[in-house]
Amino acid sequence: xxxxxxxxxxxxxxxxxxxxxxxxxxxxxxxxxxxxxxxxxxxxxxxxxxxxxxxxxxxxxxxxxxxxxxxxxxxxxxxxxxxxxxxxxxxxxxxxxxxxxxxxxxxxxxxxxxxxxxxxxxxxxxxxxxxxxxxxxxxxxxxxxxxxxxxxxxxxxxxxxxxxxxxxxxxxxxxxxxxxxxxxxxxxxxxxxxxxxxxxxxxxxxxxxxxxxxxxxxxxxxxxxxxxxxxxxxxxxxxxxxxxxxxxxxxxxxxxxxxxxxxxxxxxxxxxxxxxxxxxxxxxxxxxxxxxxxxxxxxxxxxxxxxxxxxxxxxxxxxxxxxxxxxxxxxxxxxxxxxxxxxxxxxxxxxxxxxxxxxxxxxxxxxxxxxxxxxxxxxxxxxxxxxxxxxxxxxxxxxxxxxxxxxxxxxxxxxxxxxxxxxxxxxxxxxxxxxxxxxxxxxxxxxxxxxxxxxxxxxxxxxxxxxxxxxxxxxxxxxxxxxxxxxxxxxxxxxxxxxxxxxxxxxxxxxxxxxxxxxxxxxxxxxxx
Amino acid sequence: xxxxxxxxxxxxxxxxxxxxxxxxxxxxxxxxxxxxxxxxxxxxxxxxxxxxxxxxxxxxxxxxxxxxxxxxxxxxxxxxxxxxxxxxxxxxxxxxxxxxxxxxxxxxxxxxxxxxxxxxxxxxxxxxxxxxxxxxxxxxxxxxxxxxxxxxxxxxxxxxxxxxxxxxxxxxxxxxxxxxxxxxxxxxxxxxxxxxxxxxxxxxxxxxxxxxxxxxxxxxxxxxxxxxxxxxxxxxxxxxxxxxxxxxxxxxxxxxxxxxxxxxxxxxxxxxxxxxxxxxxxxxxxxxxxxxxxxxxxxxxxxxxxxxxxxxxxxxxxxxxxxxxxxxxxxxxxxxxxxx
Numbered sequence: 001x002x003x004x005x006x007x008x009x010x011x012x013x014x015x016x017x018x019x020x021x022x023x024x025x026x027x028x029x030x031x032x033x034x035x036x037x038x039x040x041x042x043x044x045x046x047x048x049x050x051x052x053x054x055x056x057x058x059x060x061x062x063x064x065x066x067x068x069x070x071x072x073x074x075x076x077x078x079x080x081x082x083x084x085x086x087x088x089x090x091x092x093x094x095x096x097x098x099x100x101x102x103x104x105x106x107x108x109x110x111x112x113x114x115x116x117x118x119x120x121x122x123x124x125x126x127x128x129x130x131x132x133x134x135x136x137x138x139x140x141x142x143x144x145x146x147x148x149x150x151x152x153x154x155x156x157x158x159x160x161x162x163x164x165x166x167x168x169x170x171x172x173x174x175x176x177x178x179x180x181x182x183x184x185x186x187x188x189x190x191x192x193x194x195x196x197x198x199x200x201x202x203x204x205x206x207x208x209x210x211x212x213x214x215x216x217x218x219x220x221x222x223x224x225x226x227x228x229x230x231x232x233x234x235x236x237x238x239x240x241x242x243x244x245x246x247x248x249x250x251x252x253x254x255x256x257x258x259x260x261x262x263x264x265x266x267x268x269x270x271x272x273x274x275x276x277x278x279x280x281x282x283x284x285x286x287x288x289x290x291x292x293x294x295x296x297x298x299x300x301x302x303x304x305x306x307x308x309x310x311x312x313x314x315x316x317x318x319x320x321x322x323x324x325x326x327x328x329x330x331x332x333x334x335x336x337x338x339x340x341x342x343x344x345x346x347x348x349x350x351x352x353x354x355x356x357x358x359x360x361x362x363x364x365x366x367x368x369x370x371x372x373x374x375x376x377x378x379x380x381x382x383x384x385x386x387x388x389x390x391x392x393x394x395x396x397x398x399x400x401x402x403x404x405x406x407x408x409x410x411x412x413x414x415x416x417x418x419x420x421x422x423x424x425x426x427x428x429x430x431x432x433x434x435x436x437x438x439x440x441x442x443x444x445x446x447x448x449x450x451x452x453x454x455x456x457x458x459x460x461x462x463x464x465x466x467x468x469x470x471x472x473x474x475x476x477x478x479x480x481x482x483x484x485x486x487x488x489x490x491x492x493x494x495x496x497x498x499x500x501x502x503x504x505x506x507x508x509x510x511x512x513x514x515x516x517x518x519x520x521x522x523x524x525x526x527x528x529x
Numbered sequence: 530x531x532x533x534x535x536x537x538x539x540x541x542x543x544x545x546x547x548x549x550x551x552x553x554x555x556x557x558x559x560x561x562x563x564x565x566x567x568x569x570x571x572x573x574x575x576x577x578x579x580x581x582x583x584x585x586x587x588x589x590x591x592x593x594x595x596x597x598x599x600x601x602x603x604x605x606x607x608x609x610x611x612x613x614x615x616x617x618x619x620x621x622x623x624x625x626x627x628x629x630x631x632x633x634x635x636x637x638x639x640x641x642x643x644x645x646x647x648x649x650x651x652x653x654x655x656x657x658x659x660x661x662x663x664x665x666x667x668x669x670x671x672x673x674x675x676x677x678x679x680x681x682x683x684x685x686x687x688x689x690x691x692x693x694x695x696x697x698x699x700x701x702x703x704x705x706x707x708x709x710x711x712x713x714x715x716x717x718x719x720x721x722x723x724x725x726x727x728x729x730x731x732x733x734x735x736x737x738x739x740x741x742x743x744x745x746x747x748x749x750x751x752x753x754x755x756x757x758x759x760x761x762x763x764x765x766x767x768x769x770x771x772x773x774x775x776x777x778x779x780x781x782x783x784x785x786x787x788x789x790x791x792x793x794x795x796x797x798x799x800x801x802x803x804x805x806x807x808x809x810x811x812x813x814x815x816x817x818x819x820x821x822x823x824x825x826x827x828x829x830x831x832x833x834x835x836x837x838x839x840x841x842x843x844x845x846x847x848x849x850x851x852x853x854x855x856x857x858x859x860x861x862x863x864x865x866x867x868x869x
Contacts, residue, residue: 036717043824046628129593183600188630204629204639205816207716228716232814236695237711240703244710406576406829413580447591448580 033223035528037509039249040238041208041229048191048199048208050170051119052127052183056252059167061229063520064210065106066170066193069097069116069149070161072516074277076333076428078161079515082111082171082194083149092156092471099147103217105173106190106198113143118174120151127182130427134163156469158476159429165278165517166195168427196222196524206231216524223527239263248506251519257318257379260502270507273320273500275518280329280426280433281501283321285387285494286412287419289454293367294418298356300491304342305349306394307387309496316382320502324495326488327434328480331498332426333473336481339488349394366395372411372420375404383421413448423499424449428516430480431468438492439464455492556846560839564618567838568611571831578627578829579603601627601832614835623836628828633836636821641840643713644817646729647809648802650737655744656795660788662745663752667787668779670757678749686746694739694812701735708734711814736813740806744798748791755787762786789860796852800845 041057050062069083078086083097103111121141124131137160140152153160163169171194176187191199196218197210208229212222230247232238235256241247242255242263255263264271285303287294294300309323328335358366369391373384388398398419403411411417426433436442436449440456460483467479503519505512511525579597598604602613617624623633666678685693702710709715709732720728759765760783768778807819818837825833 038716046626047630129590132590132592183630203816204636205643205820206713206814209717226717230712230716230814231816232711233811233820234711234814237698237812237814240698240710244703246710404576405827406574406578406581409580410576444591446580447594 032510032527032529033220034225035223037224037227037249037523037526037528038247039227039229039251040232040241040247040254042232042238042252042254044205044231045208047188048202049172049188050167051123051172052188054128054130054167059520060251061208061210062170062191062193063166063195063517064197064227064523065191065195065199066166066172067195067522068164068166068169068171069099070164071521072162072165072278072428074274074516076162076277076516078164081164081166082116083164086161088161090471092158092469093153095151095153095160097149097151099149100217101147103194104215105194106192106213107173107176108215109173109175110146111171111173111194112146113149114146115174116149116171117141117143118178119171120169123172123177123182124169128168130432131163131168134160134168134432156471157431158468158470158473159431162428162432165428166522167278167517167520196522197224197227200226218524221524222522223525224523227523235259242269242504245506248509249512249519250502250504252501253377255502255504256377257316257320260318260320263504264502268507269504270509271502271504272513273502275503275513275515275521276501277331277516277518278428279517280331280428281423281499282324282327282329282426282495283421283423283497283499284324285419285496286417286422286453287493288415288417288452289492290415291418293356293358294369296356297490298352299358300494301342302349302352302394303391303396304491304494305345305352306390306396307494307496308344308390310344312383312386313497316379316386317497317499320500321497322500324498326484326495327438328430328484329426329498332428332430332433334430334467334477334480336477336484338481339485341488342491342494346393353394353396360395364395365397368397368399370399370401370418372401372403372408372417374421374423375402375408380421387419387421409448412452413446413450415445415452415454421496422452422493430483431464435464435468438487453492455490457486457490460486552850559846560843561615561618563842564615564835564839565611567835567842568614571834571838572607574829576829577603578831581827581829582628597627618839623839624832626825626830626833628830628833633832636833637818637836637840640816640818640821643815644806644810644819646733647736647740647815647817648806650733651740651806652744652795652799652802654737655741655748656791658741659745659748660752660791663749663791664756664779664784664787666749666753667756667760670753675753679753682746682749685742686750688742690739690743691808691812693742694735694809697735697739698812708732710735711812713814713816732813736809736815739812740802740809744802747794747798751791751794752787755790756783759783759787785859789856792852792855792859796848796855799848799852800841 041061043057045053045055045057045061047053048058048062048065050059050066068081070081070086071079073079082099082103084100086095086097088095097116099113099116105111120135121138125135134157137153137155137157138151139154142150144150173192176192177185194217196213196216198213199208200211201209210227210229212225216222230241232241238250238254239259242250243266245268260271263269285307287300287303289295313319313321313323322330325337325341326339330337353366360366371384371387374380384400388400391398412420424433424437437451437453438455438460439451440458440461442451443454443456444450463479463483467476467483470476470479503513508528510527510529513519514525515521578601579594582597602610623637625632626636629636662678662682666675669675698710701707712732714725714728714732765778765782768782806817807823809815810817810819811823821833822837824830825837
């Protein structure tokens, strides 16, 4: 299906400028309680238990159902979640959390420190690959009283305090899951959490219906009565749904990039790219460092010079993003801006290639490289085409290869590729979301989102190792800054963009994006008017 | 004499029973061959379901991959997996979806009604209007109305179905607001059975027309040429010479003979309709089997995919049988050996 053509047709048909589209939702003005939010879920999640499945759509809906100890602001600073207060011992090893009283699960049973300990140490270490890396560091977990959780770590791990968002550490009911096969537990169909919304109905292929959790511990929340997540697989139909007011909120890639400028002009809609700070998706051109000529850093530097990041941002992503300067996103902590940068310069690129002896042969061609196009939609195809054009100008012929998601994953994780593109999340801390792509210890064949490009540098490894266990932010900043400087010199991958995603919402909808996880948040305070 | 009669009767019963038995044996054999072939084909595609699932979480480790492979038996020898699959087919247990952790029969069962409503409506719509328009065109061959019908059906045939669907959404949903743009039913509203049926019918209009359009064109063209050919036959001339009324000639002599090729093609396409609605289901967010298939392919969700292949092939076989029966009903000269 060619969505681009449809977008053109939409514009041609005058829909782009249509202002008086019927507004299907009626509601009282000034009312903060009540109302129905209609939004989109795409693709349909396989289940809603975020402890067991961490796909994007699962987290979006699961965030309303499952909560964790903390929340994180747009600046990624911790805020109270299930825990109303917390302390960290000076040696960085003992974390004490005080829970709010009167927290109950959707089945009416209380949620206590025991549930938190059970979820973190028994369930998540078993079922959640990302949480496993963090919670296996716990030496001892104790509950001196029902509202106090004390975690003692084997050694300091600074990002520990950043690991209690609802997507990393959802709290499950111990009385339901204890001594069962977590993955096969029939309660997974009900999704029993503590969140402000609970699952009422799931009509597969059509919609997921959440309703108010009456016993929610935060007074007056949730403001909304219910939320409908509608499965709309076609991007053009999603845009129509937003324009017609059938849905009042879109997130992630619900709206295609090319539709964003048009929809952003509609008077009834608000658009923000906030709320992705925790994920801080980082887009880059991945070069397999094992394969010539990409095993020479001068070649990778040449690629970095040859790609016009601003043009990529403006032409392919319609301005949604910020040019990346290195491995750490400027939206997260420990970003270092004083690094070697690569301005758009074909002359510098050609000189680097000349220096490394990669001379132009017949027809000006220096080398031929295959580029595996990530099969996640049209913008990736266009990115591939852009790279082909750009590198063609410095004598590198790029052959685009297609495939589907499964094929792409297999080739890239098994290192059977030369060049591809990737979008990785940073998860609020370099130790969680950055180290994994460059550390020698994380070169693991067959596993996606590890150090797939095969970069290995003992100096960088050492800095990453030390930074993870350092207990002061100043020390960590120093170590991460050094690591970023080395990485920017070596350019294991060519960083392109700090990718932004648009959230469109009805202007009457309030408090939509309040934290660093944006649309994944509980939505307890979201209201109409 | 009674003995001979009852003997003949008995012989006849045995023949019919043998016929049914033979047909059933063929049916089972075909299903097993399809099950084996689809298993081999599905596995021939590169890609690993464990990796797809792990990949979508944005973070993965060896333990997770091993867990997924262990849980679904993906680490067992290929031949063992094939044997497990065939055993499941025989016992009508289609296994569990890797991704959704639900029985495949449940997943398919949930989607089947929506698909049958959509494709069934589209099929009947296309067939009925195709036969009607094709006959009209043939009877007016060479006149402007025939030319118009021919041109329209050619345009419909050439038009990509998603484009037609989106254009209709633009006109009838976005601009005029007559029909819903997508979805299977109005969400979040309590309705009685009749209200629900009407509501689904309302949502059905655009997708059914989109899906019917292509087939409509085929049936129209086919019916037109068939009617024109039959109308040239000697027995039609005889009927005219006998002084039969034009309406009776068309109904009894022309249509009955002319419709046979259309029935043949329709029978073949009816099976394909079940699996062939991916595009329409996607454009209109229709919760049918086409989308389930598409998603299962992307996810390498083998059990769902194999279950779908099986259900679809059974439906194709049943449609073929129905076509055979219908054929004999329309044209009693057609027989099969089983009855001989």
